[in-house]
Amino acid sequence: MSDSLEFDKVIKGFGAVKALDEISFSIKKGEFFSLLGPSGCGKTTLLRLVAGFEKPDSGRILLNGQDITNLPANQRPINTVFQSYALFPHLTLWDNIAFGLRIAKHSKEYIKKEVESMLALIQMEEHAYKKPDYISGGQKQRVAIARALVNRPRVLLLDEPLAALDLKLRQRMLLELDLIHDEVGITFLYVTHDQNEAMAVSDRIAILNRGKLEQIGRPIELYEAPQSSFVAAFIGDTNFLDGWVAEQQIKEYSLLSIEDFPQVICFNDKKLSVGDPVHMSIRPEKIHISREKPAEKPLINSMQGIVEDIIYQGDHTKFGVRVGGHRMTVFQQHSRFLLDESPITWNDKVWLWWHADDGFILERYQVIKENEMGRSFENTLQEQN
Amino acid sequence: MKSKFEEVGLTFPSALWLLVFFLIPTSVIIFYAFKPGDLYGGIQEGWTLDNIKNLFTPHHLVILWRTIWFSLITTAVCLLLALPTGFFLAQTSLKNRRILLLLIVVPFWTSFLIRVFAWKSLLHPEGFLKKTLVFLHFVNDDTLLLYNAGAVLLVMIYTYLPFAILPLFTAAEKFNFNLFEAAMDLGASRSQAFYKVFIPSIKPGILTAFLMVFIPAMGAYVIPDIVGGINNEVLGNKIAQRTFVDRDLPEASSLSLALAMAVLLPMMVIFWLQADSDKKIKKKGF
Amino acid sequence: MNMKRFSFWVTFAVLVFFYLPILMLVITSFNESRFGGVWRGFSMRWYFQLFSEETLWKALKNSLLIGIGATLVSSVLGTLAALSLHRYRSMLQKAHYGLIYTPLVVPDVLMGISLLLFFVTIHLQLGLFTIFVAHTTFCLSYVTFVILSRLQTLDHAIIEAAEDLGANYWQIFWRIKLPQLFPAILSGALLAFTLSIDDFVITFFVAGPGSTTLPIYIYSLMKFGSTPIINALSTVLIVATFAIVWIVQSITREQK
Numbered sequence: 001m002s003d004s005l006e007f008d009k010v011i012k013g014f015g016a017v018k019a020l021d022e023i024s025f026s027i028k029k030g031e032f033f034s035l036l037g038p039s040g041c042g043k044t045t046l047l048r049l050v051a052g053f054e055k056p057d058s059g060r061i062l063l064n065g066q067d068i069t070n071l072p073a074n075q076r077p078i079n080t081v082f083q084s085y086a087l088f089p090h091l092t093l094w095d096n097i098a099f100g101l102r103i104a105k106h107s108k109e110y111i112k113k114e115v116e117s118m119l120a121l122i123q124m125e126e127h128a129y130k131k132p133d134y135i136s137g138g139q140k141q142r143v144a145i146a147r148a149l150v151n152r153p154r155v156l157l158l159d160e161p162l163a164a165l166d167l168k169l170r171q172r173m174l175l176e177l178d179l180i181h182d183e184v185g186i187t188f189l190y191v192t193h194d195q196n197e198a199m200a201v202s203d204r205i206a207i208l209n210r211g212k213l214e215q216i217g218r219p220i221e222l223y224e225a226p227q228s229s230f231v232a233a234f235i236g237d238t239n240f241l242d243g244w245v246a247e248q249q250i251k252e253y254s255l256l257s258i259e260d261f262p263q264v265i266c267f268n269d270k271k272l273s274v275g276d277p278v279h280m281s282i283r284p285e286k287i288h289i290s291r292e293k294p295a296e297k298p299l300i301n302s303m304q305g306i307v308e309d310i311i312y313q314g315d316h317t318k319f320g321v322r323v324g325g326h327r328m329t330v331f332q333q334h335s336r337f338l339l340d341e342s343p344i345t346w347n348d349k350v351w352l353w354w355h356a357d358d359g360f361i362l363e364r365y366q367v368i369k370e371n372e373m374g375r376s377f378e379n380t381l382q383e384q385n
Numbered sequence: 386m387k388s389k390f391e392e393v394g395l396t397f398p399s400a401l402w403l404l405v406f407f408l409i410p411t412s413v414i415i416f417y418a419f420k421p422g423d424l425y426g427g428i429q430e431g432w433t434l435d436n437i438k439n440l441f442t443p444h445h446l447v448i449l450w451r452t453i454w455f456s457l458i459t460t461a462v463c464l465l466l467a468l469p470t471g472f473f474l475a476q477t478s479l480k481n482r483r484i485l486l487l488l489i490v491v492p493f494w495t496s497f498l499i500r501v502f503a504w505k506s507l508l509h510p511e512g513f514l515k516k517t518l519v520f521l522h523f524v525n526d527d528t529l530l531l532y533n534a535g536a537v538l539l540v541m542i543y544t545y546l547p548f549a550i551l552p553l554f555t556a557a558e559k560f561n562f563n564l565f566e567a568a569m570d571l572g573a574s575r576s577q578a579f580y581k582v583f584i585p586s587i588k589p590g591i592l593t594a595f596l597m598v599f600i601p602a603m604g605a606y607v608i609p610d611i612v613g614g615i616n617n618e619v620l621g622n623k624i625a626q627r628t629f630v631d632r633d634l635p636e637a638s639s640l641s642l643a644l645a646m647a648v649l650l651p652m653m654v655i656f657w658l659q660a661d662s663d664k665k666i667k668k669k670g671f
Numbered sequence: 672m673n674m675k676r677f678s679f680w681v682t683f684a685v686l687v688f689f690y691l692p693i694l695m696l697v698i699t700s701f702n703e704s705r706f707g708g709v710w711r712g713f714s715m716r717w718y719f720q721l722f723s724e725e726t727l728w729k730a731l732k733n734s735l736l737i738g739i740g741a742t743l744v745s746s747v748l749g750t751l752a753a754l755s756l757h758r759y760r761s762m763l764q765k766a767h768y769g770l771i772y773t774p775l776v777v778p779d780v781l782m783g784i785s786l787l788l789f790f791v792t793i794h795l796q797l798g799l800f801t802i803f804v805a806h807t808t809f810c811l812s813y814v815t816f817v818i819l820s821r822l823q824t825l826d827h828a829i830i831e832a833a834e835d836l837g838a839n840y841w842q843i844f845w846r847i848k849l850p851q852l853f854p855a856i857l858s859g860a861l862l863a864f865t866l867s868i869d870d871f872v873i874t875f876f877v878a879g880p881g882s883t884t885l886p887i888y889i890y891s892l893m894k895f896g897s898t899p900i901i902n903a904l905s906t907v908l909i910v911a912t913f914a915i916v917w918i919v920q921s922i923t924r925e926q927k
Binding site: 392393395396398399400402403404406407408409410411413414417466469470472473474476485487488489491492494495496497498499500502503504505506507513514543546550575576579596600601603604606607611620621624625628634637638641644645648652 | 674675677678679681682685686688689690691692693695696699747748749751752754755758759761763764767770771773774776777778779780781782784785786787788789791792804805807808811815865869871872875876885886889890893894901902904905908909912913916920
């Protein structure tokens with residue numbers, strides 16, 4: 001699969017602030033690719049650079065191998081779905097969709113055929129002669145997508161298109177987007193701050209933080225194998241534990257010493273040696289919680305703690321359990337209606353356990369780097385707690 | 386993309402027109418003010434300060450003073466009436482608001498001259514109003530409702546009141562009326578909330594309303610001319626008289642300069658006040 | 672007293688104040704008697720007299736001519752001015768803005784006399800043309816601000832969307848900007864027309880002999896002429912104004 005879009009050392013600043021700091025990566029043809037990150041991370045700026053509304057300070061943008069960095073927006077075979085939809089209020093939906101085709105001076109028959117097939121794709125045939133003021137938000141969004149797609153762009157850019165919709169509509173529209181992508185087959189570049197959205201539909205995701213690329217990968221890679229503590233904290237919930245390698249046990253597994261906490265065994269793929277500082281992460285859903293002590297098995301970490309906090313979420317409960325000097329977040333899924341044991345409540349003494357494979361180690365120096373850049377992941381952690 | 390050439394091209398038509406037909410004429414006035422006039426309505430060679438000096442004769446000073454005084458009273462009364470009206474409009478229902486705004490603006494759409502004439506009719510010595518007031522023993526038969534300062538002020542207030550209501554209404558509309566409840570929740574009475582919360586937050590509207598009444602009032606000509614009579618001349622009348630009757634263009638020009646100054650000063654004060662309150666807001670870090 | 676109650680009564684009083692003279696005028700125009708004080712019976716004679724006044728029709732024709740001319744020119748100039756003020760942010764525009772803003776705060780008398788002196792200096796004969804120039808000058812500022820305020824509330828994402836869909840600057844201007852601005856341009860034009868038709872002071876200063884406009888005609892009637900005719904004329908104009916406003920209102924309401 002050839003590259004559809006390529007970013008080569010793209011830098012963009014606004015005054016003293018660097019919105020994009022040497023971004024380099026590429027997107028494959030036909031991918032549903034998402035740009036994910038907190039506000040101000042530069043994802044919208046990157047999108048606007050691709051659309052052509054801004055020019056990078058340095059670096060190149062290539063489309064199918066061709067340098068489009070200096071090409072004006074109206075000459076790029078790229079179309080955008082705007083966050084506010086930006087439908088032309090004085091034109092009917094039909095004319096809105098036909099707009100790009102008319103500018104490109106296609107024949108009347110071609111335009112008629114294309115617009116009508118688009119209207120069929122988004123199921124809005126009977127509304128074609130209405131003006132944008134008379135349709136709902138979800139419908140406007142579909143028209144915005146149709147207006148962009150009808151021009152058969154090489155890449156479709158979507159700037160947080162679902163942000164203005166309510167929850168249920170968002171979920172439905174996301175599925176529709178996915179279906180449209182499958183049907184049309186072109187590259188989608190999707191910008192969002194909602195990680196659930198991104199993970200649900202993307203082939204690959206790029207996580208941006210303060211203008212820098214943190215990690216690119218498939219959703220499952222980002223979730224289960226984050227390369228930095230920022231990514232680990234940004235995607236999903238996690239527990240962080242700081243310590244150092246106490247001893248090498250079985251091959252690839254190390255025993256970690258953590259202050260104010262029992263020793264834990266963890267899978268060590270970073271090839272750290274004894275004495276190296278570590279930053280360990282274990283996701284709440286990987287930890288089991290029970291009043292009864294689990295059987296002792298190799299590679300199972302188990303410990304006791306006191307339940308400090310309970311938040312019932314319907315399909316699962318989120319526990320805050322104090323173990324030593326740390327507060328562990330644990331998810332317990334309600335897979336059965338009635339449990340064998342009586343429900344866990346506040347101040348209960350409980351057992352927690354998890355498999356050594358489920359924790360992952362991040363080198364501690366990355367933590368310090370994050371601290372220096374600003375307390376981004378600390379804040380994310382605090383938000384989660 | 387945005388070339389300087391395009392910008393100049395777009396700006397050129399309107400800028401040129403105003404340069405020729407506004408800026409230059411204004412300079413012509415300044416020019417004329419310092420030239421001696423001749424008996425036939427033209428100007429002579431040379432320069433003189435006589436026209437400026439003549440501004441300070443008692444005759445002219447009285448007129449200047451009267452102009453300012455009339456304008457201030459008119460503005461004050463207009464503000465006093467427009468404040469409650471703007472307040473009422475802003476917090477009444479949207480349907481009522483539209484109807485009321487229409488009712489207020491429509492008379493304004495009828496010819497200005499006609500409205501002044503309507504008052505002249507109404508205040509006429511043989512008119513209906515006068516006869517009713519005589520009947521009710523409010524006035525004597527020989528008191529004149531017309532051709533006095535009161536008539537001028539009345540009609541000026543009548544004419545300029547919409548100019549005060551609209552900006553005050555606009556400012557009041559932007560006011561968040563929940564703040565009233567917040568203030569009362571914190572212990573303020575209704576009138577305290579009005580004076581300490583409402584009035585300060587519509588201050589920009591008050592300043593705008595002040596300008597929108599005071600400046601036209603200073604330039605009033607028709608109203609004193611039609612309902613004021615000889616003893617209630619203001620600057621506008623004098624300028625017209627000097628121009629058309631006395632044919633003394635230089636003096637008309639110097640009077641115009643005086644009017645321009647009298648209008649410029651409060652404008653600058655108001656702008657300074659507005660900029661000052663903006664600075665204060667910036668300091669407080671809003 | 673309750674703030675709401677008090678403000679309601681003030682508003683009510685203000686409205687009565689506004690309409691009292693107008694009402695009196697309308698009633699008096701139907702009065703058979705020459706003097707408003709005594710009611711001598713219903714009569715339309717003043718209206719008949721009014722409509723046979725030749726000077727009136729001539730003045731009306733002049734007013735309309737000047738009104739249309741000034742509206743057209745000030746609308747075009749005002750649109751260009753608003754576009755440039757909105758699009759660019761340079762020192763030139765700051766000066767431009769000052770130039771457009773100042774006529775709004777200058778009293779009519781000053782504007783009238785300055786234009787008169789200017790025309791005299793360049794030996795331009797006073798007449799319909801000078802009135803037209805004067806009207807265009809003050810209408811320009813009003814039109815500019817009406818259109819500028821609409822430009823400022825325009826959703827600029829649609830401009831970017833048009834660019835994104837391949838349109839160049841001219842295509843964006845004709846297909847997107849102009850249609851969006853059209854209601855504002857119409858609004859501005861209407862405002863300009865009204866200001867021109869109704870203007871007296873400036874017109875008075877720059878009019879020449881034989882170039883009477885409607886307001887000047889009315890003024891001369893007021894100063895020197897027959898009172899009852901003015902009542903009739905006033906009533907006609909008032910009714911016409913109300914009718915136009917009502918029609919415009921119904922049209923805009925229908926569009927909504």
